[in-house]
Amino acid sequence: MKILHITESFGGGVTSAINSYILNSQQHEHYLLASVRKGDTTGEESQGLFKHRELVPRRLSSLARVKPYIDRVQPDVIHLHSTYAGALIRALPFIPAQKIVYTPHGFAFLRGDHPMMLKAYRAIESLLARRTAVIAGCGLDEQRIAGELIEPTHTLGLVNVCDELPEVPAVRSLTNKPVIGMVGRISRQKGHEYFRALAESCADVAHFKWIGGGDAQVMAEMVQAGIEVTGWRPRGEVIAHMKGLDLYFHTAAWDGFPISVLEAAKLDLPIALRSIGPFTTEGLTTLQSLEDASREINAFARGESEAQLRLHHNAHSIQQLHSKEHLHSSLDQLYSRFMPEQTANKLAIG
Template identity: 25%
Template sequence: MSKIKIAHILHSVGGVDVSLRQILQNIDTLNFENIVLHGDSDTQVLFEDKNSKSIKEYQLPIHRKISIKNDYQAIVKALKIIRKEQPDLIHSHSTKGGVIARIIGFITDVKVLHTPQAFSYLSTDKKIKRITYLFIEKILSKGKSVLLASSESELKRAIDEVGYSRSKTALFNNAITPIEKIYELSIPKTWPDKYLCTVGRPCYQKNTEELVRVMHELNKTEDIHLVLIGVGHHADQLEIVQNLVLKLNLKEKVTILNWTSREDVLHIISKAKLYISASRYEGLPYAVIESLALSIPNVVSDCDGNRDLIKNDYNGFCVKNDDTQEFSQRIIQLLKEENLHYEFSKNAKETFLKHHNIKEKINNLESIYREELK
């Protein structure tokens, strides 16, 4: 029996990059062959399979911003590659990857599984942009492609708002390999031992300025620090966040780190008192999954992705968006109630092991791939 060949198309940054690498490093290499088509300026790290063998990859002019020239060239180049490689399936990840893949799928009649990792129309509060992005998603949903959601919330939104029929959807929750070792930091530690942490570039999605407001409220009564990890790609609100830190006199209470290695990120999460997120939307956030794997309770905003992972009074708290008072009160509660913190820590690890251990869940994705080829 020949291997099932899958072409992955994506803009490989952040959680989207993590997602694909977790799949490639765990999928059965005896029955599946993978190739990767990704951006020419997104990652320099080779893609590898579970046997640490390099996976064939191609670079395309895939960039976050819309560009008629680059996007057209990416489609043309991707079309040539797909015709040459003749995959059985295309699996697209991210918005731009999804647009390119579904156009290619329409032209070549190769079936496309599309994982948005959060729909593009959620990325703006500007009404015209939001309507335009949603319209594009609606148009692309009418083809032969199948929506492969990364969370229950994403699946529900795909059906209720984008207009996918339930028969054209599937679900594979984001998952990671169990974290068996924490490495020493490769960067200097400039923050105190008692700290909260969060991962993500300062931007509209991550709503980082709300976390700064929460820190201001917290430090009225508590001595606590925030380590903000991940300033790098597309941190378009970095200056806003930095100015707010200065305005609220929090320079000694907030550490903002540039994008660093995953080993460093895991080290910082593992030593934190809590993981926090004020995101306006997510697909199914890998940093939260990693915190659960490391037995760290969470206080997060009640948005897509966050609410799929964090259950109130079980492994953390979900708080209404921009409710600064409630957010800070829940953090204080977990910092002060040791028994509750211990219980949530135990339940965090249980949540990971039951639902987000890719060693146990990769068979589900393999079954989806096989099912879509019938």
């Protein structure tokens, strides 16, 4: 089958997720129509086993490129990634709803915005769900939420996985303290204020490092707070910085299931997690308040065995569930729904 992936946020974790979907469903032809989000490039944008890719500017006028590209490719499945692409493309009347798969990579109504805005986002998602064949959440929690918007039988969970990491030497910070790190865009979504407050409260026992970039002023404020900020780096350098961490702490306020957490697990780093749906749904140990997080960091820095066990257990649990075998099976289930009925029946019988 021909599968067309469309996203307006090609960069960062979305790039990694799409590339992993393709790598684990190579029996199909994959195409890409995307715009790259400025500042989010990771060096992976030119990778991926696409039959063809077309990158367009990140502006509304690029919507005019959608129909000609669909007419040229004639896809069997149109797989939309991210909330903006999901909204814009499903709103186009010439896109056949029966071909649409939507993976939000973090629903917009989970953001920390004004309650009225969140209600509006949810109402839009509920309305557009009628123009969707399957909502394929990136993780169990996103699938659960999707089941509130659409008939649960039209949902599926795609566990994110981590592909092989580049072989790079560790980049270590110039400190004798344990190094606590986070990867991502410096933004409200990734919880940069939570991370900063934690860094300030635990400055005596740990060194804090943010691997990623964002607004220049906010980056400067984080540096002033004593946080080491790398700015945006190619993926190989990101992994090198992660290898130099003693603990990975994912502080996002809302998320899908982040690729960076999977990378930390693959590196066998102990992992601390803020209490959000993707992590609690999988039964992982999470931390909600800054006070709880500060206590855990202090216990880890002191080398307390119970804290070490909790944080290493997170990494091991993630490795077990987020396997290539699980993703491959889920993608088979997803895309087989769009096969011609006779072909699907033959496959079922075989």
